[in-house]
Amino acid sequence: MQQYDVVVVGSGPAGSSCAKALTDEGLSVLVLEKEALPRHKACSGVLFGQTQQLVKAYFGADAPAEVYCDNRYIEADDIRQWSPERGYFPYSWETDKDGVSFPRRYQNIWRDKFDKWLLDRSGARYLDGARVRGFEAGDGGVTVQARLAGSDEPAVFGCKYLVGADGNASTVRRLLSARTEVPAAGGKLASFQSYYRLESLGTLKKEGWTVFLMKEIGDFILCVHQKGDQLVLHVGGKDGRDLRGSMGKFKEFLEGEFGVRLGAHWRDEGCMLQLLPIFLGEGRVLVTGEAAGFIYLNCEGISAAMDSGYRCGKSIAQTLQTGGNSAKDLYAQGCRDILQHLEKCLSQMHFFA
Ligand SMILES: Cc1cc2nc3c(=O)[nH]c(=O)nc-3n(C[C@H](O)[C@H](O)[C@H](O)COP(=O)(O)OP(=O)(O)OC[C@H]3O[C@@H](n4cnc5c(N)ncnc54)[C@H](O)[C@@H]3O)c2cc1C
Structure with missing residues (x-):
């Protein structure tokens, strides 16, 4: 041994x-x-x-x-939350x-x-x-x-x-x-990310990291940031929530609200968080x-x-x-x-x- x-x-x-x-x-x-x-x-x-x-x-x-x-x-100052009521504001x-x-x-x-x-x-x-x-x-x-x-x-x-x-x-x-x-x-949360080749950010702010809190899509933060030529989309929900469905809604929201255009899908990843x-x-x-x-x-x-x-x-x-x-x-x-x-x-x- x-x-x-x-x-x-x-x-x-x-x-x-x-x-x-x-x-x-x-x-x-x-x-x-x-x-x-x-x-x-x-x-x-x-x-x-x-x-x-x-x-x-x-x-x-x-x-x-x-x-x-x-x-x-x-840059920390380029990390922002966005809501329909307030537009962009700082997220720490x-x-x-x-x-x-x-x-x-x-x-x-x-x-x-x-x-x-x-x-x-x-x-x-x-x-x-x-x-x-x-x-x-x-x-x-x-x-x-x-x-x-x-x-x-x-x-x-x-x-x-x-x-x-x-x-x-x-x-x-x-x-x-x-x-x-x-x-x-305690309770369990599920986290799910998808990577897409980025074609256009539309009107979404460049270089930063944008966070959304929207119950209709996920139970905790949704966010999007760039890694090289990939855009990473994250959705999160309580155990049992359909996160592939949440991801689909999040994509539609980004396309509709900001005109984001996504290219080829590279990969998905996810995990449970206790x-x-x-x-x-x-x-x-x-x-x-x-x-x-x-x-x-x-x-x-x-x-x-x-x-x-x-x-x-x-x-x-x-x-x-x-x-x-x-x-x-x-x-x-x-x-x-x-x-x-x-x-x-x-x-x-x-x-x-
Ligand atoms: C979606 C998401 C995004 C995140 N983003 C960030 C971020 O941007 N910045 C940040 O600071 N934190 C981030 N975090 C948190 C961060 O990833 C974790 O807190 C961190 O990885 C914890 O490190 P660790 O070494 O404790 O565990 P881990 O990084 O999880 O490493 C544990 C290792 O143990 C191995 N392992 C497990 N079981 C066994 C076994 N039985 N035998 C042998 N090996 C085993 C696993 O394969 C793994 O390699 C994020 C978390 C999530 C879920």
């Missing part, structure tokens, strides 16, 4: 940031990712101001040129943290390339096509079971700590709930990023994932170096400001129609 100091489940921003914090301390880390890499993730792919600062602070550089869309920047996706404001020039990226770059830069070993299905945790360590693509035999890995950075539908969080008290998920109360894990199994419930204002989640993931990794490293068993307590202490910011974001949420 291969042995590591830490096995991390999930190669999103939380998993890679956790891995980076651990490799920086000289620890051995294996990241297990169920998808083939580079994998896509349903996302608008915008690095807000705080995220850009965290990328530099934790990974020591900006992402390379190939990670960005052709239209690399979106990011809010000050601890009294500090962030750069207002955001970066437009391709999530598959960005996430792969973070993972490579973490310096951790990784296996893709490796779906974690179970684990056994004891005082001495954790054994992790995974199913590898193309193999019928389960693979088993040993580690001192296991980290679930496996996103909103976290398997690690679900498996932990059979052993310890885990706060139950509302997860914060849960940091138990003993030698910690949870981070969206799996732990860290997501900021109106679904701004990459920064929350990176920051919580990195601090989770640092807490484990400190615990292993000092021979204690207080990783979860250190992690909870280290995340206090993130939790405060989360509360602030929840109080300012303007996301629902």
Whole structure:
């Protein structure tokens, strides 16, 4: 059985940031990712101001040129909501943290390339096509079971700590709930995006990102922004809403109201979002990023994932170096400001129609 100091489940921003914090301390880390890499993730792919600062602070550089869309920047002032009564007015996706404001020039990226770059830069070993299905945790360590693509035999890995950075539908969080008290998920929302080649924006404002809150089309934000030569349309609804129907209505609305013209359809993507109360894990199994419930204002989640993931990794490293068993307590202490910011974001949420 291969042995590591830490096995991390999930190669999103939380998993890679956790891995980076651990490799920086000289620890051995294996990241297990169920998808083939580079994998896509349903996302608008915008690095807000705080995220850009965290990328530099934790990974020591900006992402390379190939990670960005052709239209690399979106200015915060060019993000607007539109309603028939008010026309355009400002829409805010990011809010000050601890009294500090962030750069207002955001970066437009391709999530598959960005996430792969973070993972490579973490310096951790990784296996893709490796779906974690179970684990056994004891005082001495954790054994992790995974199913590898193309193999019928389960693979088993040993580690001192296991980290679930496996996103909103976290398997690690679900498996932990059979052993310890885990706060139950709230309601479910569904998110759906379609990419079309852009022929004309008509009278829709250029260069920015436009948000609509219209109950007749979706239960939470509808939005549209450009990525290279593609226009990305997003609709969202409560579990059970027909989002393909919502997408059809949204297209008709954009064509009718603004004269937007869309060309060839490139792809669709979607996901379910459970509302997860914060849960940091138990003993030698910690949870981070969206799996732990860290997501900021109106679904701004990459920064929350990176920051919580990195601090989770640092807490484990400190615990292993000092021979204690207080990783979860250190992690909870280290995340206090993130939790405060989360509360602030929840109080300012303007996301629902
Ligand atoms: C439509 C939409 C648009 C968004 N746009 C933005 C945006 O523009 N900017 C922003 O900051 N945030 C945005 N977010 C939020 C952001 O995408 C998430 O908050 C962020 O990706 C969370 O990172 P994470 O690392 O915690 O999880 P994820 O990025 O979800 O990564 C989890 C990883 O774990 C893997 N995994 C899951 N289960 C297993 C398993 N059993 N075994 C192995 N691997 C597993 C998954 O394949 C995945 O790679 C958006 C969200 C949605 C839904």
